[in-house]
Amino acid sequence: MIVKDVFISSISFRVPGVKDPAELKNSDPIFETASSVIGANNKSIKVGLLELNSKSKNIDFMPKKSDAKIMRPDVIASTICAQELIQGIELTESDWKNTSFYMANGFCLDRLSDQIQEMSAMYLKPDGLEENMSKEQIAIVKNQALSRFTPPLFVLNALTNAAQSFCSQYGGFKYDNTTLGNTSQSTIYNLEEACLDIMEGFSDRVVVGSSNGAGFYSGFSKQNRTAGELFESEASAFLLLESKKSLQDRGAKPLAKISFLEDSKTIPKLFSVNDFNEDQKFLERINKSEVCYYSGVSSKADFEEQTELVKKFYPAGKSLFQTWGNFGVSSQLIDIIHGISDKTARFDCYNRDLYGRSSIITIEVIDE
């Protein structure tokens, strides 16, 4: 799809250890926390974790304590990003209210795994069980133990649209909206929706956001679909897209524009691991830029295959995979932010999700 007059006017993101786009160039960022867990089939799952709390440095937009206690770290990161995104942009409350908001969310349970384990354990081996108890008596003891150890707001903590809800609360975006889950393809769909909204005059401004969870449960949902070690990071990334009119009305200059967006329209393969042949065909038919930013799917082996393909079609390729692994639903947005911060004049963001759905977004950076 050729995209016309859709501008990127603000960006924000969080990846482990980094908040400034300039730091994305650093080949060796410091992980605030990194863990490595052993998953199924003897595959390891390496995970980069966000560490965001009131003690973290350089956080100006920490949500209220009463909210933060029911927020997962990826949700806190998104809420911070949403507030950073709108800083310094002169729009009225009503303008933000009429801003559409499309969010993509990765797996939500990873940071709740300790709670889930505890709830399970208390149910399985509760205090007060006695040998001669009847089946009904055992059920009473177990169910009551589970109930006691289930936090009252657990549902909201695990809510799949929690990031959307808090970003709307703190950022004021209240118009058309959705949260899609849970692979990187969700963000392509959201970007496409946003571009069409602006091109057709449905909205003058759209916030496209992402909140990626990573860890044990996420790993399980992906483990058999990738070759070798899984490597991914929690992340959050946001773009503000605006129409020409919106920019003119507030006398603002954009950072970049989206000029092309296409997905491969591949029928996803649920029960088999994909090969990259379809990607090759997809890339062959696309007009390409000089530089390609790519996200690396979820494992080192997939990253290497993708690298080979990029080398074949592009003079230059850049990826953050080796440092952070895959960013899931945040992949494309972070690649876009990376390219803009590099001041690459025109670049493609090539992404492929776990089910073999590929996409290209072309970005043109606008010189100040």
Place this chain on the structure above:
Amino acid sequence: MSKNRVFVLDYESVTPLGVGQEAIFESLNSNYMGGREVSSFSTEGLKNHGAAEAEQDLSRFYQDEPEHIQRIIAFDRKFELMFVNYKIFKNRLLEIFKDHDPKRAGVILGVGLDVSPIEKLEPYLEKYMDNPMNAFEKVLIEFNSKEEKALSVLQNPLDLSALYLAQELSLAAFQKTVITACTSSTQAITLGYKAISRSQADAVLVGGTDSIINLMAYVAFGKLGVISNSDKDPSLYCRPFDHSRDGTLVGEASGLCVLASEEFVRKHNLKPKFEILGFGNTLDGHKITSADPSGDGMRRALSMAIEMSGISPSDLDYVNLHGTATRLNDELELNSFMEVVGEAASNITVSSTKSRHGHAIAAAGIQEFNLLCSCMENDFVPGNMNLENPVIESGIDLPKANKNKPLTVGMTNNFAFGGVNTSIIVKKLSNYESSVE
């Protein structure tokens, strides 16, 4: 937004009221109440005991399926409901999608999050009881290590149902999974509507599936305080718009609906049943724990739907309300609706059907949209069951009993945790040919 017309070709559901739309309508007509004592796990010792469960033994629909499908179904009720929904709808779907262009057809489903059901895993957890804190994790590893197919048996990806249907029906344009809680499948319909109206696709299979009727989710929702704590029979738990309401009835459901463009309808010589006229979709931006008490977000969604549809409020014949029977939401919804439609309210019939089938969370939207279509096809208004002392005595038609009324234009509303408000307006096409300009 450019406006290609968007038609509803066909729809099908699996709900506590029945397997298949015909059975569901029969249940509505006969005032069948889906609320029962939970049968799928023990509720001994819990505050709540009831839920609206869809038929428990659905194995006749998948007993001949490959082993890997049956293994997924064994631990994933959401996929089970969607699979059965697909099976009963399959022949009609294959007829619609028999010679379509895969790149012009997509699928959008709304689903809810869940953890693997502990009550079903319990027999496998026994051997790890020396360290119960790790038992759940150990079983996940054990199960998934055995799995040879490229899919986890436990902790399935949320996209599972949408991806499965895309493979089965060659729906390549897109496969979206909406995860906005109680508005998930309502938004699946609105996104499908947008995709067709702006020529992104010719046909979209929309719908959703959800079940929170497993022990951990049931307890967690109970702790949140949204489930009725009534000591009454479960069929009396959910009392929308009644002064005595104290919470909802947990439900589960799956639903599918095919939306198509005018061009697709003509090319394949199909006869659409309804036209979607428009939708409203807004955020409260208030608090995750409750809806905005001012009703601003709801009013904006309702107004947006009416405006986009190009109708006047007085054109609305029937509205299927979200009506969960929680304390705040019901009155807020009714007041917001009456404020938006103004004087027209007195002639508009409204009801909530959740007292009959419970709240299916992410599948609530498609369950109630399909039910609205079914009611409109039959010019039938389902009464508000369990309504004795209405919160509003006059100014709007809130019937206690079922009634027949010509229904041409209908609306359905859903509102979600996190402050999402979604409304859809649909028009019955009694004579499609003459409706084409």
